[in-house]
Amino acid sequence: MDIEKMLQFAERAVDEIVFTNRGRHMDDLEKAVLRGTLRRKTYKEIAKELECSDSHLREVGSELWKIISEELGDKISKSNLRSELEKLQVSICSSDCVQQIDSVIYSGEPRDNSGVSPKSNCQRHDLSQMPELGAFYDRASELDTLKTWILQEQCRIIALMGISGIGKTQLARQLVEQIQSEFESVIWRSLEHAPPFAQLEADFIQVFCSPQPEDASAEKKKELPLIQYLQKHRCLIILDDIHNLCCPGELAGKYKPGYEPYKSFFRKIRTLPHQSCLILMGWEHPRDCLPLKKHSSGVGTMQLKGLDPLSTEALLRETELENREQWQMLNLYEGNPFWLKSVVFQIQELEIEPTNISSEHSLLLPENVKDNLQEQFDRLSPQEQQVLHLLAQAEEPVNLGQLLQNQTIEASNSINALHSLCDRSLIERKNKRYSVSPAIKQALHLHDSQKKGY
Numbered sequence: 001m002d003i004e005k006m007l008q009f010a011e012r013a014v015d016e017i018v019f020t021n022r023g024r025h026m027d028d029l030e031k032a033v034l035r036g037t038l039r040r041k042t043y044k045e046i047a048k049e050l051e052c053s054d055s056h057l058r059e060v061g062s063e064l065w066k067i068i069s070e071e072l073g074d075k076i077s078k079s080n081l082r083s084e085l086e087k088l089q090v091s092i093c094s095s096d097c098v099q100q101i102d103s104v105i106y107s108g109e110p111r112d113n114s115g116v117s118p119k120s121n122c123q124r125h126d127l128s129q130m131p132e133l134g135a136f137y138d139r140a141s142e143l144d145t146l147k148t149w150i151l152q153e154q155c156r157i158i159a160l161m162g163i164s165g166i167g168k169t170q171l172a173r174q175l176v177e178q179i180q181s182e183f184e185s186v187i188w189r190s191l192e193h194a195p196p197f198a199q200l201e202a203d204f205i206q207v208f209c210s211p212q213p214e215d216a217s218a219e220k221k222k223e224l225p226l227i228q229y230l231q232k233h234r235c236l237i238i239l240d241d242i243h244n245l246c247c248p249g250e251l252a253g254k255y256k257p258g259y260e261p262y263k264s265f266f267r268k269i270r271t272l273p274h275q276s277c278l279i280l281m282g283w284e285h286p287r288d289c290l291p292l293k294k295h296s297s298g299v300g301t302m303q304l305k306g307l308d309p310l311s312t313e314a315l316l317r318e319t320e321l322e323n324r325e326q327w328q329m330l331n332l333y334e335g336n337p338f339w340l341k342s343v344v345f346q347i348q349e350l351e352i353e354p355t356n357i358s359s360e361h362s363l364l365l366p367e368n369v370k371d372n373l374q375e376q377f378d379r380l381s382p383q384e385q386q387v388l389h390l391l392a393q394a395e396e397p398v399n400l401g402q403l404l405q406n407q408t409i410e411a412s413n414s415i416n417a418l419h420s421l422c423d424r425s426l427i428e429r430k431n432k433r434y435s436v437s438p439a440i441k442q443a444l445h446l447h448d449s450q451k452k453g454y
């Protein structure tokens with residue numbers, strides 16, 4: 001058993017016992033005796049570290065063992081303390097976690113969410129759907145922001161949005177690897193096949209209620225509504241590909257018919273008190289799962305951009321592309337790692353030379369990138385398609401006034417379409433002007449030419 005985890009568990013459990021039986025918390029000497037004993041140190045060794053007399057420590061220890069014995073009903077001494085506490089820990093984890101962890105470990109003092117870490121070994125992670133994605137290049141500032149939101153600001157719901165291939169899943173995977181030890185449960189699910197909410201809820205409850213390995217013979221735990229588990233335990237839930245809950249052919253965020261129960265779940269997560277965190281990822285997030293104000297408390301929204309130039313350079317170095325400096329065209333992919341990897345793969349497969357590709361209009365767009373963009377275009381409403389084409393045809397970024405002048409549809413509908421395209425990261429807004437990235441322009445151009453039969 002991990003000694004640090006054991007020490008943390010022991011200190012909390014024994015403190016709770018002392019509090020319950022003597023109405024006070026453990027003092028520093030008692031903690032030192034407890035920790036030293038669990039590290040199999042003699043009273044003499046502990047006394048030497050603390051620069052005090054070992055006879056006094058013996059008295060402190062024997063009073064402590066007495067209190068624990070009274071509580072546990074077994075005779076506890078310095079020699080059997082560790083094994084007895086290990087048994088207690090295992091029994092807590094394998095009995096009804098919802099009830100026992102609360103009463104044995106947490107009660108006695110108000111729950112403080114700040115810096116809460118899983119206080120026992122009772123961790124129920126299910127990362128079976130978290131994909132392996134290979135090398136990861138720096139996203140230090142994004143990781144810092146996400147960690148601040150989750151660990152310091154106790155955000156209850158976070159939306160990590162962005163165009164396909166930009167690196168949402170990869171970033172979330174890194175995040176999970178760095179912070180999973182702070183949670184009792186971490187569960188990752190892809191909503192690729194858009195399960196109805198009841199199915200997802202049952203799936204989660206099964207994870208929370210399944211017996212632990214050391215508890216194989218135990219009966220199934222009593223089931224509670226999902227939100228109650230998230231209130232009682234500190235859980236991190238990641239729902240990837242969240243756009244599958246939304247209707248294609250509509251402005252971003254409209255729930256598919258039958259998927260409204262998700263709306264009520266997201267509202268509960270956002271508004272009810274709990275210590276868990278839900279991360280939503282995808283191309284568009286369902287409406288109303290976030291408040292109108294982007295940075296209200298308990299909520300974080302991040303729209304992921306491409307890799308910075310240094311990370312892009314590192315990614316390209318890994319591909320071993322020849323004559324890298326002559327491939328200026330690669331700057332037009334705006335640090336989208338999926339686009340970059342696919343284009344470089346095509347260049348290498350066909351041994352294309354930089355001189356073969358001269359003008360910006362011949363931007364390479366391999367079929368997998370085209371298909372991937374087409375899948376996102378197919379989700380657009382007719383108004384969005386119209387606005388996107390208009391912006392793609394413009395040579396320069398366009399301001400709102402210019403856009404509305406050129407529109408045949410009503411101003412309010414054009415603005416809604418523009419808003420929705422921004423949410424989907426298919427257009428960019430900078431200095432009140434809107435533009436479309438070269439790769440997206442090229443995909444639209446190729447699509448239109450194909451339709452015309454070129």
Ligand SMILES: Nc1ncnc2c1ncn2[C@@H]1O[C@H](COP(=O)(O)OP(=O)(O)OP(=O)(O)O)[C@@H](O)[C@H]1O
Pocket residue numbers: 133134135136137138139162163164165166167168169170171282283307315337338341
């Ligand atoms: N920081 C990074 N460093 C290196 N490679 C990366 C990085 N981020 C993403 N990639 C690579 O780019 C590709 C796309 O990444 P990822 O699957 O995370 O994108 P996504 O935004 O989740 O896309 P989708 O919305 O389609 O699921 C993967 O091959 C991934 O390994």
Ligand SMILES: [Mg+2]
Pocket residue numbers: 168169170240241
């Ligand atoms: Mg993804």
